[in-house]
Amino acid sequence: MSLVNEDESGWVYQSEDTVQTETSPVNASISSKCRVSGTLNKTSTQAPVCRIILHFDLDCFYAQVEMIRNPELRNKPLGIVQKYIVVTCNYLARAYGVTKLMSVADAKEKCPQLVLVYGEDLDPYREFSYKVTELLEGHCLLVERLGFDENFMDVTDIVDAKMKQEPEGFEFSVNGHIYNQHTLDTKLEDHRRLAVGSHIAAELREAVRNKLGLTGCAGIATSKVLAKLVSGTFKPNQQTTLLPESTADLMSTQGGLRKVPGVGRSTAQRLKALGLTSVKDLQCFPLASLEKEFGAAVAQRLHDLSLGIDKAPVKPSGPPQSISDEDSFKKVSNETEVLEKVHELLSSLVERMYKDGRQPGTIRLTVRRLLATKRESRQCPIPSHIGKKIFSGSQDAKALLVSLAMKLFRKLIGQNTTFHLTLISVCFCNLQSRGSTKLGSIGSFFTHQSPEKPVCRAQSHLPQADSDTTLWTPEVVCDTVKTPPIPPGVDPSVFRQLPDYIQRELTSAIPPATSPGPLQQKEHTGTAQDQAGQACTIQNHPPLQMDLECEFEDSLTHPTWNSKDVRNIHSQPTPQMVNDEGEPSGLHCSFHDSAGGGKHMDRIMPGMTTTFDFPPNVDPTVFSELPAEVQREFFSEWRQQKSVAKIPSAKKQGRSRPSKEANSSAAKGKQTNNLLKYFKPR
């Protein structure tokens, strides 16, 4: 990037950051702030100042999404599980000591009543994630995603605009916390601008909460690193503004170098080898010495970061650069199994790719071998005739891609070599926008939508009435409890440190000592090596989720099923609708999943008991012994029957397309009957 940027206003912003070499690094970080020297060619009276950067970080995002999808989970300690790992959990669970990336066994030990939900299918999270980004983009186009649950935003221009509007004697104030309780000095331009930024952040958080039902934290600062680091100061659902004078403090109070975004595991190791473990160590380390280890560019960046200096602009993310799907497992060691996995992955991928509306130019296959920490990959171009088939939704696409992927696989593994894989991943990249030329470079955002409709990058897991309707619980959850007893199993010191409303939620979550609903523990009649160490119930998450997943999956595996139907069906029910359906509710049956159930179910630890929405006339034991394929097919068909029975019509979602092969319902019906007969009705 060039040193000089010119923005629309005619200002010339020039970075002037030769400060690092100065005497005290700490002072440097303060004085260098975000100083910009403005040379103007327009009428203006003031020197332009620093950028105002916001960082948004949703609170335990996956857990929030699951609590929206199934509000019954709201007042329960909840963990989201992938394979045998609790990847995240809500705050109730955290109060019991459950943490991110804890094993299911450990988590259950900390919190026996922990409710677990499978989170291996990322579609719902991806969808909510993009909804958040899109909402932010509605206010300012400079939005950069970081993972699914964080966004940066450069609101400098909005701040500038608002500043101009304010009357002369306007009283500036900061919304939310100020880091270190530093006092706002309204005589300082930077302070005023940050104060305005804090109000923008508050508005945006409110919008996200009102429109999407999601809470999160925000950090307001003058650079991305600082905004990010400061946003975590007050944790759930709060925001913090960093005034530049507190920069050194923020940086030096970071636990270790690993806390600085940009310093990963390997960099931290190398720094440690140089004797550097704290942020201050790095700040004080001579740049020249750093350059010997890392080269000039990286050294400079690291040094900057240690001072909270981050010149990286907020880069609008736009639509994703790649779309991938992966699966990990204990063992895949023959080509047939590989073929199966690749088929599964591509089923989901092709559908996602189609909904995206772009055409992938490249496919990549990645594997991880047993005991290998490294991954290996091979990639190749996708012949454009195949790419077009994906784009147009042709059912042939998948088979062609599977054989392409298998060629890549052989290139990786060799001909008749033995192998033991623990992961396979397929990735589409080099995504090309097609058509819709008027929309120009952002065309990919909008391709394939009906003109008035913005893109559908995501699918349909959102509650239907999308405006301000109430799915989530209001802010005050339970006012009635004044001095709550501390729930059993909770560390009292931890408990007291929790925010008030969490404490209230926690206590209100103490089991009413009545009948164990479907959410309660179930015994398991353990089989082989019980990896989880103990029985646990994974919340079915259905009825809603099974509806969604089964039908979704089915649409991909069934050449005969027009996927348009699928979108219509699964976009229909809202979570509440499903809940109060009063349906004979398909008893919640549990069975050992070793034979597989829904997507990915077959790879869960053997000892785990799984709760499903289950047809009443089917013997679970018999069912569990069926091949996974058959189980899956059965489920989707059973679901489909239920859905068809109760859903009159529906609209919306996804790319609309010509309903060519419209009715294969007949075929489906037949298959269903064929499958159901395995279970001898009545």
Place this chain on the structure above:
DNA sequence: CCGGGGTGGT
């Protein structure tokens, strides 16, 4: 390092 994703640099 686990998980299922993503990004960018060489």
Place this chain on the structure above:
DNA sequence: ACCACCC
């Protein structure tokens, strides 16, 4: 193709 980084 791999490496680093992020969540």
